[in-house]
Amino acid sequence: MPLKLSWVASANGADHPFPLNNLPYGVFSTAGTDPRCGVAIGDMILDVRAAHAAGLITVGGTRVFDPPSWNAFMALGQDAWADLRDRLTAMLAQGSDAQAALEPHLVAANAAQMHMPIEVAEFTDFYAGRHHATNVGTMFRGADNALPPNWLHMPIGYNGRASSVVVSGTDIRRPWGQIKGPGDDTPRFAPSQRFDMELELGAIVGTPSDGPLSVQDAFDNIFGYVLLNDWSARDIQAWEYQPLGPFQAKATATTISPWIVTAAALAPFRCDAPVREVPLLDHLRDAGPMGYDIDLAVTLTPNGGAPTTIARTNANALYYSAAQQLAHHTAAGCPMRTGDLLGSGTISGAEPHQRGSLLELAWGGQDPFQLTDGQTRSFIEDGDTLALSGHARGDGFTVGFGACVGTLLPALATPYAR
């Protein structure tokens, strides 16, 4: 599939993240206006609420774009998703006679502030990066117990905290927590000293369900994807995570990119899963190519400094697809709702420079890595800005995710000052 040309000229570059082939959905505002639904096209945002109110878009009921989130639209289901994409593609295409009617509803993206694109119903974080699981397992439990016995049989995950999911650009406050080092007699309550990030994709459930889903049905229920940084306090995690899993280590914040790249836009980039070392049970078996070929990168920028790309990897390294994760999530009957967010797990490749967390890049602090300005890092320092990026590369076009950025603020002097 080649680049689709739009009358929004800035969208017609081979490297632009938001060509007509993409059409990601977000929620934006401009100075003095309310947050509302929009779609990115080149350097512009089409105000979907306004276009809907003007009768240019007719999908859904009259109120579907009234709230400042995509949840109501997502709940309409697959046919509505296809209708809106078809309609937007036609209206924004070069030569469309809708140009004059739409132009008043375009806003320059650089004049817009982005907000959370969805109300997150619940957040689940998985662990589907095999290299990540092996690396972390080696550090936490030793090489002999690196990959848990269940790992090759099911997509391991845990429930996270929807209330702590924030949109790109939100500052992150270094947390306090209970910490006990290997040499400590007793725990203490102190600011985390091993604060980390995790490079992930987030899958957004569009269609709700109320019982076990097949892998194919799960795939069909996923509306789209975002970049996701699951900020992680490794020192809190090491002391708390046995026996019931991560809790406060993951409770400070999870950042997502503001644009939902739809499953439809990513369809050309579907790819097969890695080779299965052991066959999956029937209910989790691959039902077609449901992974994605998406280049991913992480940059770290110290306060006032220059960015260093600290990791480059690809989403095709994930052992389990979001569809398999969602299917597993429902196996025991768990109801899923519109707006449920599923983190993929940290995406690390086989090579050292492909590791999606500082924990892995600096091997638990044993091997600090260097930034372009000569500084070194083992974990995130106050003032550091972490940015994730993602791009699927087509034949003469790109489907990009936009930014997933957060800056770490110093811990409060005391968390109970207020």
Next chain:
Amino acid sequence: MPLKLSWVASANGADHPFPLNNLPYGVFSTAGTDPRCGVAIGDMILDVRAAHAAGLITVGGTRVFDPPSWNAFMALGQDAWADLRDRLTAMLAQGSDAQAALEPHLVAANAAQMHMPIEVAEFTDFYAGRHHATNVGTMFRGADNALPPNWLHMPIGYNGRASSVVVSGTDIRRPWGQIKGPGDDTPRFAPSQRFDMELELGAIVGTPSDGPLSVQDAFDNIFGYVLLNDWSARDIQAWEYQPLGPFQAKATATTISPWIVTAAALAPFRCDAPVREVPLLDHLRDAGPMGYDIDLAVTLTPNGGAPTTIARTNANALYYSAAQQLAHHTAAGCPMRTGDLLGSGTISGAEPHQRGSLLELAWGGQDPFQLTDGQTRSFIEDGDTLALSGHARGDGFTVGFGACVGTLLPALATPYAR
């Protein structure tokens, strides 16, 4: 504090769960009517929405009782909670001149169907029963590793799934899941054979927060309590729970009792925590008596059979209070929302007949227990009804929780039939 007398005569018994001293909040409907907020008084329910619409209750804005849940009211905060309780107490008291005006808004409880009293924002399940943690730890990890090293230092918990919380009376479907026994070479996907219940209290967050809470602030933010049965598939749990905690084992359903017993109603029953074997860190230190003296019991009734009380214990066995759990939940900055539900963890006493789960009562199937009709149980069988009950006993009055009941239906022949 003695029994407070009401003009609703049925409320004036020393053993009635819903005297004027209690005034628990729920959501009810009668044949052909919508679910709406109500308060239990004796054998009657006062229609709070109707009383509010009639101007008899003025707390909150005009719309606070429009939705069929208590969330909007809970979000008003402590002063509003006290105002409503004071107003209801005065109007329902013996001799009140409001009797004639209120009587048209009373409904017989036995003609009402109960619904979820709140929209659950997110659900967290803790593990604060020391005897339970020790018993399960012994079975899962051996006596030497029974109590995890962190357990005496913080209230261990994990995030659960709000979408699976159901109200008392909802049937529970035996789940399928991935299971691998100790002697199995590979896992299989099959109906759970070790399906269990857990006797817990649930604390409901009323006041939202956005940063670390002290134990006292956390206590003040809790609106009330329900009984909570955290249904658990032990065979799924054993295979999945390492390293990231319980997931599908706890995803089928969690049942809560329909009446929220407020923190205010339970104030006379506050008690000190168990003796601390090691001192808690400052931010978790006891800030007064924040445990509760509540008698708890579990009955099991086979399909068509007679009930057997299989466990009797008391909430005062919990090592951590809900306030300490909520404080810990926020330590790393996690925002909490109105409607967050915190399970206490299974409440087991020191004695065998005080154990709050079948896993413990039958010691993992090694020691099946007997029902009154001679049947034995290791885990729940199809058709069994499990009922939790809770009562705080005052001087001539009782504050009861009402029923928390669920019946186990057989597993589907295949979970993917639909």
